[in-house]
Amino acid sequence: MSEWFTEKLHRDFAQSLRIEKLHYDSKTEHQRLRVFQNPTFGRILTLDDVVQTTEGDNFIYHEMMSHVPILAHGAARRVLIIGGGDGGMAREVLRHASVEHVTMVEIDAGVIEFSKKYLPNLSQGAFDDPRLELVIADGAQFIRETEGGFDVIIVDSTDPIGPGEVLFTDTFYGHARRALAPGGILVTQNGVPFLQGQELTNTMRAFKALFADWTCYIATIPTYAGGPMAFGWGTDGEARKVDLETLKARHAAAGLACDYYTPEVHLAAFALPGYIQRLLP
Incomplete structure (x- = not known):
């Protein structure tokens, strides 16, 4: 009988995934990395026994965190990714030929190296794109010291536990705002509101x-x-007011063939259920 992996991120809720084959299991200075095979989701990456991404459904997360702000902006040239060591976010951002430069800041070089070897389907060559500048550093320190000028900043962080905790503070968000160019957009991953409501409320405050x-x-x-995952959105511009026809034109011009993102889904994603609306301050 196959072994089962059980994620116990939440106090009173757990999910289990069958381990068909274990590909990698090692601890780095910062965290425990594992990759295993699952019949439905393909290869699955876990950090400290929490699911981070899978070959099967990563496209939803990566498409929605990248294409929503980039297509809403309409003229994004410089993009900053905080985290994203598996390369999936860089893969989607770099699909936009209009993006001239991507800075990716990852705290753990070990995540990148083993992702290249054990999860190549996620990055799909993104690490070799000459537009990508890879910085191995603490994201909070980088954002504090950078001169900024980014059109889009994507915080592809782990949950606010351990190394990822500093990426959910008011100070970090303040530094990120300063690093945006005029009209720039900041997007963040904010967990599953039904189970992690306080995480979303704190970020939205x-x-x-x-x-x-x-x-x-x-x-x-x-x-x-x-339930659905929430992505924080912050800007001083008018990007959220973009209409459907403009989004369709930008989407077509970008030549994107997505498995989840569509211009219609883009607009609908901002329509929040009541229980999520009540988590916003």
């Missing part, structure tokens, strides 16, 4: 104080169990 336009949008990702 900070965004409310920082941005003229702040909210979250949602997408349902099977292995991030417990």
Whole structure:
């Protein structure tokens, strides 16, 4: 009988995934990394026994965190990714030929190296794109020291536990706002609101104080169990007011063939269920 992996991220809720084959299991200075095979989701990456991404459903997360802000902006040239060591976010951002430069800041070089070897389907060559500048550093320190000028900042962080905790503070969000170019957009992953409501509320409270336009949008990702995941949205521009026809034109011009993102889904993602609306300050 196959072994089962059980994620116990939440106090009173757990999910289990069958391990068909274990590909990698090792501890780095920062965290424990594992990759195993599952018949439905393909290869699955876990950090400290929490599911981070899978070959099967990563496209939902990565498409919605990248294409929503980039297509809403309409003229994004410089993009910053905080985290994203598996390369999936860089893969989607770099699909936009209009993006001239991507800075990716990852704290753990070990995640990148083993992702190249054990999860190549996620990055699909993104690490070799000459537009990608890879920085091995603490994201909070980098954002504090950078001169900024980014059109889009994507915080592809782990949950607010351990190394990822500093990426959920008011100070970090303030530094991120300063690093945006005029009209720039900040997006963040904010967990599953049904089970991690306080995480979203805390981020939205900070965004409310920082941005003229702040909210979250949602997408349902099977292995991030417990309902739809929330993505924080903050900007001082008008990007959220873009209409459907403009989005369709930008989407067509970008030549994107997505498995989840569509212009219609883009707009609908900002329509929040009542229980999520009540988590916003």
